[in-house]
Amino acid sequence: MARRVTSHDVASRAGVSRTTVSLVLNKSEAVxxxxxxxxxxFQAAAELGYSPNSAARMLVRGDTETIGLIISDxxxxxxxxxxxxxxxxxxxxxxxxxxxxxxxxxxxxxxANPYESLVKSRRIxxxxxxxxxxxxxxxxxxxxxKFPIVLAGSVRHPEEYSVNFTxxxxxxxxxxxxxxxxxxxIGSVQFSSGDFxxxxxxLLHLRAGLARHGLSVPEDFIEYGxxxxxxxxxxxxxxxxRHPEITAIMAGNDTVAVGVISGAAALGRAVPRDxxxxxxxxxxxxxxxxPALTTIRVDAVEQGIGAARLLIRRLRNExxxxxxxxLPTQFVERDSCAPPAP
Amino acid sequence: MARRVTSHDVASRAGVSRTTVSLVLNKSEAVxxxxxxxxxxFQAAAELGYSPNSAARMLVRGDTETIGLIISDxxxxxxxxxxxxxxxxxxxxxxxxxxxxxxxxxxxxxxANPYESLVKSRRIxxxxxxxxxxxxxxxxxxxxxKFPIVLAGSVRHPEEYSVNFTxxxxxxxxxxxxxxxxxxxIGSVQFSSGDFxxxxxxLLHLRAGLARHGLSVPEDFIEYGxxxxxxxxxxxxxxxxRHPEITAIMAGNDTVAVGVISGAAALGRAVPRDxxxxxxxxxxxxxxxxPALTTIRVDAVEQGIGAARLLIRRLRNExxxxxxxxLPTQFVERDSCAPPAP
DNA sequence: CTGTTAGCGCCTTCAC
DNA sequence: GTGAAGGCGCTAACAG
Numbered sequence: 001m002a003r004r005v006t007s008h009d010v011a012s013r014a015g016v017s018r019t020t021v022s023l024v025l026n027k028s029e030a031v032x033x034x035x036x037x038x039x040x041x042f043q044a045a046a047e048l049g050y051s052p053n054s055a056a057r058m059l060v061r062g063d064t065e066t067i068g069l070i071i072s073d074x075x076x077x078x079x080x081x082x083x084x085x086x087x088x089x090x091x092x093x094x095x096x097x098x099x100x101x102x103x104x105x106x107x108x109x110x111x112a113n114p115y116e117s118l119v120k121s122r123r124i125x126x127x128x129x130x131x132x133x134x135x136x137x138x139x140x141x142x143x144x145x146k147f148p149i150v151l152a153g154s155v156r157h158p159e160e161y162s163v164n165f166t167x168x169x170x171x172x173x174x175x176x177x178x179x180x181x182x183x184x185x186i187g188s189v190q191f192s193s194g195d196f197x198x199x200x201x202x203l204l205h206l207r208a209g210l211a212r213h214g215l216s217v218p219e220d221f222i223e224y225g226x227x228x229x230x231x232x233x234x235x236x237x238x239x240x241x242r243h244p245e246i247t248a249i250m251a252g253n254d255t256v257a258v259g260v261i262s263g264a265a266a267l268g269r270a271v272p273r274d275x276x277x278x279x280x281x282x283x284x285x286x287x288x289x290x291p292a293l294t295t296i297r298v299d300a301v302e303q304g305i306g307a308a309r310l311l312i313r314r315l316r317n318e319x320x321x322x323x324x325x326x327l328p329t330q331f332v333e334r335d336s337c338a339p340p341a342p
Numbered sequence: 343m344a345r346r347v348t349s350h351d352v353a354s355r356a357g358v359s360r361t362t363v364s365l366v367l368n369k370s371e372a373v374x375x376x377x378x379x380x381x382x383x384f385q386a387a388a389e390l391g392y393s394p395n396s397a398a399r400m401l402v403r404g405d406t407e408t409i410g411l412i413i414s415d416x417x418x419x420x421x422x423x424x425x426x427x428x429x430x431x432x433x434x435x436x437x438x439x440x441x442x443x444x445x446x447x448x449x450x451x452x453x454a455n456p457y458e459s460l461v462k463s464r465r466i467x468x469x470x471x472x473x474x475x476x477x478x479x480x481x482x483x484x485x486x487x488k489f490p491i492v493l494a495g496s497v498r499h500p501e502e503y504s505v506n507f508t509x510x511x512x513x514x515x516x517x518x519x520x521x522x523x524x525x526x527x528i529g530s531v532q533f534s535s536g537d538f539x540x541x542x543x544x545l546l547h548l549r550a551g552l553a554r555h556g557l558s559v560p561e562d563f564i565e566y567g568x569x570x571x572x573x574x575x576x577x578x579x580x581x582x583x584r585h586p587e588i589t590a591i592m593a594g595n596d597t598v599a600v601g602v603i604s605g606a607a608a609l610g611r612a613v614p615r616d617x618x619x620x621x622x623x624x625x626x627x628x629x630x631x632x633p634a635l636t637t638i639r640v641d642a643v644e645q646g647i648g649a650a651r652l653l654i655r656r657l658r659n660e661x662x663x664x665x666x667x668x669l670p671t672q673f674v675e676r677d678s679c680a681p682p683a684p
Numbered sequence: 685c686t687g688t689t690a691g692c693g694c695c696t697t698c699a700c
Numbered sequence: 701g702t703g704a705a706g707g708c709g710c711t712a713a714c715a716g
Contacts, residue, residue, distance in 0.1 A: 004464070004692060013423075017702055022695055034701080051462035055400035055677045056693035059708045064397070069445070074433055077426040078626050078643070084419040084426050091416055091447035100465065103411070103445040120393035122346070123442065255627060262630045266625035273634075284420050284596060286369035288571035290632075303419070348709060359687055364711055376685075398709035401692045 005048045012135070014044035015326035021045075025052070051107045056123075066100040067311055068124040072131045074105035077334025079228040079255055081283040086130060088154055089180050089304020097312050099125075113138050126311045128152060133195045138234060150311040152303050154197040161314065161323045163306040164198075168205045168338070170296045174250065174269035174330035175209035175295075181339045183248040183276060186210065187221040189235045189260055191252030192325050193282075199252065202301070206250055221246065225256050233266070240267050240275075248276035254295055261289075261336070282332055292334035303326055347390045355385035363387075367394070370400045400464075408442040409653055410466040412457070413472045416447035419595055421570040423625040424642050428472060428494055431646020436548050439654050442469075446624045461489060468653045470494060474598040494592075494645050496539040503656065503665045506540075509545045512638045515673035516592065516620050517551035521589050525590040525618060528552065529563040531577045531602055533594030533622075536566070541594065544622070548592055562589065567598045574601025575608070582609055582617075589597045589682035590618035596637055601629075603678070614680035626672055633677035677682040 007025075011018045016037060024041040044050075058064050069090060079082060094101050102124055106114050115138050118124060124147035132139050132155050142149050143157050151162035180184055186208060190199050207217055223239045225231030232251060236259065240246060249264075252258035257279035263274045271277050272291060278284060279295035286293040306325050312319050348480060349367075351682035358379060388390075400406050411432060420426060436443050444466055448456050451593040457480050459465060462554050468490035474497050484491050485499050493504035521527055530548060532541050549559055565581045567573030578601065584589060591606075593599035606617045611621050614633060621628060621637035628635040647676045648667050655662050 004462075004693095007695095012599045015481070017704095018694085019696085019704090023701095026687085026695075026701065048460060051459055052695095053401070053693050054463045055397050055406070057397070057695080058397035059401055059693080059710090060695050063709075066444075074430050078423075080426075081420075084422075087445075088416050088419045088447065091445065092449075101445045102408075102441045103433065105437070107434075116391070117393055120346075120397040123396045168594075172522060175706080193710090226556045229627040233630050246652070249615055258632075259357070259630045261634045265632045280680065283598055285571040288575050288601045290600075290604045290607045292604070336630065346709095349711095350709085358685095360710085361687065362685080366713075379685075394711095398692090398711050399711080401694090401709085404692075453703050533712085594687095 001028070005050050007028070007050070007052065009043045009048055010041065010050045013048060014040040016041060016305040043247045047336035063125050063315075064100075064123060065098060066124050066307070067094060067315075068100050068102045068104055068118050068127045069102070070127060070129045071105045072129065072133065074107055076131075077105070079295050080253070081255060081285070082134070082281055085127065086304040086307075087284075089301040090303075090308045091307075092273060092314065093123075093305050098267045099312065104231060115142060116241075126150070126315050127309055128307050131196065134197050134200075148306045148311060148314045150314070152274070152307045156197060159323075161310055161320075163303050163310065163325045163327065165298050165303070165329050166326045167201060167298075167329050168208075168295065169197075170331045171202065171205040171250075172209040172295075174296060175206065175213070177331065177333065177337065178248045178276060179210075179213045179215070180250075181276065181337060183340055184215060185221070185225070185243070185244040185246045186215070186217065186248045186250065187239050187295035188217065188250045189225055189232055189239065189244065189252060189256055190226050191222045191225055202250075202252065203291070223258070225252065227253070229255050229262070232256035233263040234259075236260045236263030237266060240264065240269070246275075248278070248337070250278050250280075252280060253285045254279040254281045254293060257286075257293055257295070257336075258289065263288035272336050274341050276337035276340070278337065287334065289336075291336045294334045295332055297332050298331040299327060347393065350394070351390055351655065352383065352386045352392045352666055356382040356388060360381060374378065376473070380431045382467070389615070391536045396579060405657075406442075406465060406469050407440060408444050408466050409436060409650070409657075410444045410446055410460050411621035412469060412471045413445070413447045414475065416449055416472070418473075418569045423627065424623055424641070425472060427625075427642035428646040428649075431643040431648075432650045433646075434468060434643075435647050435650035436656065438678070441654065457481070457484060459620070465670050468492070468657050470601065470649050470653055473596050476539050476542075477544065483641070490653060490656045492649045492656070494542070494649045498539060501665075503652055503662075505645050505652065505667045505669065507640050507645070508668045509540075509543060509638065509640075509669045510670050512671040512673045513547035513592075514551040514554070514635075516638060517548065517555070519673065519679065520590045520618060521552075521555045523590075523618065523679060525677060526557060526682075527563070527583065527585070527588045528557070528592065529560065529581050529588040530559065530592045531565045531566070531567055531594060531598055533567055533569050533598050535568075544592075544594065567594065567601070569597065571581050571597050571601035574598035575605040576601075578602045578605030579608060582606065582611070586616075590620070590622050590679070592622075594622060596621040596623045597626045599628075599635055599678075600631065612652070616683050618682070620679065629676065631678075636673050636676045636678045638671050641669060645670055669679065 282297035585649035
């Protein structure tokens, strides 16, 4: 690599001082510069392919124009079709505002405090955390220190900044749909064992939704998977072997739903004829499964966009109307539900 | 946020000079320090929660301990189950070696040279590019400048550093499998229209594999999708409406394969009874689709690991045995193929 | 073993 | 409009 070009090089090429270069390039209003000088500087910079050294700039300005994006558990990456969409949203907004994204994947059992060093080393101006664990103490600490952090998920801290979904109405609609079709024994395969606020909420709304019809979900009508299709498969087999009378299953997410379908098939039950299945997320692939998956749509890209916007507004000290954003969701009827077999 | 703690604070708390602090914390061998002094410094640093300012360190040392990860087209993120796995591999290795990952998503039509500014601003020490376009001139330029760049994919530059897969044997096995089952009219739905080396290779091997059996693939037995299941769906409908005699389809990847299955279903053809389908990638979900997908396994996590390792070795000037790594793939027989309907 | 001294490249007053 | 000067926090010689 050739020697790097510095503001000094630009200055001498443009026949001005480094001060002027800096002034021009940072569009300072402090001084009035002739358009002609500006032009010369821009031109010289372009010709030299000059780009300010980011480290030097960070050092003197005290910020990094970088946000950290923490994926709470990288192990789910291969399974959860949700994360990439979120990532797309975040990445898009950040680019728009000239921020960079530093990606940090946490593994279970990453000792101590995984956020501390990122924050302390001042590599980032703020943080977005995907899928935080409910009440994660490290996150709560950052919130209380007023560090700019936004959650795609929730730790249930009153002062958290977060972007989540309202799932009650759509879950009720899904339940209504099943009940209307004639289902009375409805089970559930969650995507995790409940360290997440989302898991708890989904169960809550499922229960409430059924209660409206005078139905309930016995504790052992519920199984827990781990984000993966495989876990959905085996959870379903356990569930249906224990309770063959179940005729419909609400899955924790679409990936798990795929496993539910295959688990049912393994027991000789076809979807939707012998079992109705409803997913959650509406991943792009859901509509093209066979049968097309009935599910609850959640806009992950929008969640990413929202989180990034929220964070950037904080970083710029712009007014924030609602620190805890709730995005709508939507029941989507497709082909994976039918009346229970007689 | 409280005032940041500097090396100066650590020094005074430990009762030593800043030099000593730096020496201790950077494990310099240049000077011999008493273990007792070391201890005092470590202790003070720990008590203060000291973490060196990364910008200052970058500035003086000239490197960033950060690698850039470029996703050539963020729009595919929601569709391609492959990227997250790769990401996991990359992220894991980087953490192991103490590197950070700066994620940059490119959109089609990101003007000019999207790599330049990242490189010039010295935010990163090296680069990993996912899915580069064949012969991408910007990438070739970086390679020729000897900038440390590693591809998960290929631009077919003789001096590129890259990690890819050998797909010939496994593709041939897949073909053999279909032929053995009795298929003679085999079509293909690719995952992109051929800007990628991988697409071209897969077609190449498919052709060669069939040629071994005296069969060929007419040009219009091939359709092109765009990574998504939806594209696979419609491509398949076009293909099968044009050539109903086709009894087997090789899909460009598993996601497309899902669409192939649903496209066939839309025409009243069930898999595997009325159409055999073979995927590519063996995503974690493939084994749990219904029917379980016969496919070609590719270890994306391993590709990520390989790319990250290669890059880090380059950055540390360690010897590199093979700059162009080829990982094996493997034909996996499951339930989506059967003899053609009589 | 320690303190002093120089920068790394850039931004920002402040006089001129 | 410009040049000089200080400093962001750290590292790495270099003499002590």
